[in-house]
Each structure stands twice: as C-alpha cells, then as structure tokens.
Amino acid sequence: MPKKARPLGILEAVKKFGWPEPGSEIKSVELLVGEPCNARCLFCCAGASGAGAWRPFAELEAELARARRRGAWLVTLSGGEATLSPDLFRLAARARALGFKSVQVLTNGLKFASPAFARRAAAAGIDEVKVSLHGVDAATHDRLTGVPGSFDKAMLAFANLNAAGIKASANFAVTRLNYRQMPLYARLVAGRLGLTGLCFMFSFYEGDMLPNSSRLSVRYGEVLPYLRLALEYIRRAGIKIESRMISNFTPCLAPEYENIMIDWGARGAARSGHVFKDGKRRRAAEFYAPRKAQLPACAGCAYADACYGVDRSYVSAYGGGEFAAVPRRRRRFPLKPLYP
Numbered sequence: 535m536p537k538k539a540r541p542l543g544i545l546e547a548v549k550k551f552g553w554p555e556p557g558s559e560i561k562s563v564e565l566l567v568g569e570p571c572n573a574r575c576l577f578c579c580a581g582a583s584g585a586g587a588w589r590p591f592a593e594l595e596a597e598l599a600r601a602r603r604r605g606a607w608l609v610t611l612s613g614g615e616a617t618l619s620p621d622l623f624r625l626a627a628r629a630r631a632l633g634f635k636s637v638q639v640l641t642n643g644l645k646f647a648s649p650a651f652a653r654r655a656a657a658a659g660i661d662e663v664k665v666s667l668h669g670v671d672a673a674t675h676d677r678l679t680g681v682p683g684s685f686d687k688a689m690l691a692f693a694n695l696n697a698a699g700i701k702a703s704a705n706f707a708v709t710r711l712n713y714r715q716m717p718l719y720a721r722l723v724a725g726r727l728g729l730t731g732l733c734f735m736f737s738f739y740e741g742d743m744l745p746n747s748s749r750l751s752v753r754y755g756e757v758l759p760y761l762r763l764a765l766e767y768i769r770r771a772g773i774k775i776e777s778r779m780i781s782n783f784t785p786c787l788a789p790e791y792e793n794i795m796i797d798w799g800a801r802g803a804a805r806s807g808h809v810f811k812d813g814k815r816r817r818a819a820e821f822y823a824p825r826k827a828q829l830p831a832c833a834g835c836a837y838a839d840a841c842y843g844v845d846r847s848y849v850s851a852y853g854g855g856e857f858a859a860v861p862r863r864r865r866r867f868p869l870k871p872l873y874p
C-alpha cells in the first residue's frame with residue numbers, strides 16, 4: 535500500500551514548483567503523444583478503440599521547442615493514454631530542459647496505481663497529473679471506462695501521486711450514467727480526497743459516444759441542477775478554483791459560471807493549446823470551433839461576438855430550445871479562478 539500523504543493544494547504547488555503566480559495567464563500547449571490506450575471508455579471522442587501509433591520523439595521534441603519559443607510555460611502530455619508511451623519520461627525531462635515550468639499528464643490513472651511509476655514520473659519532472667475519474671463508486675466508473683478495477687486503481691493513483699509529491703487533480707466526463715453524482719463527486723474529490731483541481735466536461739457527441747449515445751446522452755437541462763449543486767458545494771466549502779473547470783457548456787446555460795467555462799469562444803482561443811489528431815496539429819480553438827454553430831436564437835446575444843455556439847451533434851439530437859440570447863454579459867461571479 536502507498537504511504538499515506540496529504541495532497542498538494544494549488545498554492546503549495548505554486549511555491550514548490552515555481553509556477554507563475556496566480557493571476558498570471560496560463561500559456562499552455564497540449565501535446566498528443568499518440569493514440570494507443572488501455573481503457574475502453576464508452577464516451578471516448580477518439581473512437582480509436584485503443585489502437586494507433588506513437589508519434590516520433592523527434593517530432594514531439596520539435597513541437598515542444600516551438601511552443602516554448604512562443605512563450606508556453608505549461609505542457610500537457612495527452613493521448614490516447616500518454617502513460618503508455620515509451621517516451622513519456624524522456625519527453626517530460628526534455629520539456630524541463632527547454633524551460634517549461636509545469637509538465638502535466640492527462641491519464642486514466644491505471645499506470646499510476648504503481649507507486650514506482652509515480653516516483654519515476656516525479657523524477658522525470660512531471661508536476662501535475664490529471665486523472666480521469668468518472669464516478670463516485672466502482673460500479674459507475676468501471677462501467678464507463680470498460681475496465682474492471684479501474685476505480686480502485688484511480689484511488690491508488692491519487693495516493694501514489696500524493697506520496698510522490700506530484701499535484702493530482704480529477705476530470706469527470708458528464709454522461710447520463712453519472713450526471714446525478716456531480717455534487718457527490720465534488721464532495722469526494724474536493725472534500726474527501728482533498729484535491730483542489732477538478733473539471734466537469736460535457737461529452738462531445740462523436741467517436742465512441744455515437745454508438746453509445748442512446749444510454750449515455752443527456753440534455754444540458756437535466757445536468758445543470760446537479761452542476762449547480764456541485765459548484766455551490768465548492769463555494770460554500772471555500773475550495774479554491776484553480777482555473778476554468780467546466781468544459782463544453784455555453785454561457786447562456788449558466789451565465790453566472792461563464793468565467794469558469796472552457797472552450798466557449800474567442801476569449802479562450804487566443805491562449806488555447808494545440809491538439810494533434812489524425813496526423814494533423816491544430817490550435818484547440820480551430821479544432822473545436824467547426825464542431826459548434828450559433829443558432830437563430832443567438833441573435834442579439836451579448837456573447838455572440840465570442841461564443842462558438844452549440845455542439846452541432848447535440849442540436850441534431852435535442853434541438854436548440856435550451857439556448858437563448860443573453861441580454862448583458864455578467865460582471866460578478868460566485869466563483870473566481872486563481873488563473874483567470
């Protein structure tokens with residue numbers, strides 16, 4: 535069993551790793567190191583069923599160097615499942631040598647169930663790991679990942695990351711199977727596990743999500759009451775919001791939380807990272823924008839000059855009746871991210 539250790543909070547991590555002070559702009563790049571994966575998530579937008587190849591190290595290294603020259607200080611290594619890459623630790627060390635202040639990994643957490651793997655990651659310079667955790671119990675999480683035992687391994691991963699001195703955080707993909715758990719999830723992750731980083735991501739309707747959509751798809755209108763309860767728990771508990779933490783929502787759905795929404799428009803585009811998929815590298819904004827479109831109801835919306843609109847597949851499934859122009863942009867918000 536891993537030695538019990540307290541998780542690093544965001545402000546402790548800033549001090550320990552020398553990240554730019556809260557209030558600074560996050561200048562990041564996302565590096566997709568390849569497509570292989572050892573989970574079978576029902577909602578996977580890659581839809582590659584774990585197949586595919588790793589990108590050559592030289593190509594990734596060149597991309598890192600370019601991003602660094604443009605001022606990126608944070609790199610996120612993702613996949614597929616980045617922890618399976620034979621070059622993961624070499625890439626992390628290279629990023630450090632190039633001057634990246636933070637090297638983060640997006641993962642399903644399976645490999646981090648090994649304490650030795652977590653220690654090797656820390657030694658290579660990885661300072662934050664975002665573990666996908668899609669439920670508050672094994673029945674829900676394991677069903678969504680398609681891997682029996684993956685919930686228990688994710689819990690071990692958090693303990694091992696804490697023991698290795700790596701900051702841990704959690705990502706939750708919102709589907710019909712788990713959306714009612716969102717308030718309990720906030721309590722588990724921010725309360726019981728003590729993590730300051732978590733993100734709620736509304737699933738895109740593509741990849742493996744399409745054949746599974748009859749059991750996974752859910753309306754925004756069903757999700758929003760649970761999202762609000764989760765965020766209200768975070769507010770009342772005084773938990774620090776590190777950066778924007780709800781993804782693939784639009785401001786009109788919950789204008790009071792527009793300041794913590796990711797990927798909704800031009801404001802985020804200026805500092806968005808990059809995505810490598812199907813052999814092509816694109817800015818994240820270019821990648822997401824074509825999937826979305828404004829609706830007739832968007833006319834006159836105070837966010838219309840910045841908002842990409844709504845996921846087209848969502849509109850095909852549910853129509854656009856939940857979206858309505860917002861007369862004025864919000865100035866005051868109940869939650870404020872440390873990195874705006």
Ligand code: SF4
Binds near residue numbers: 785828835838859860
């Ligand atoms: S532009 Fe459209 S989708 Fe975006 S916030 Fe306004 S009404 Fe909603």
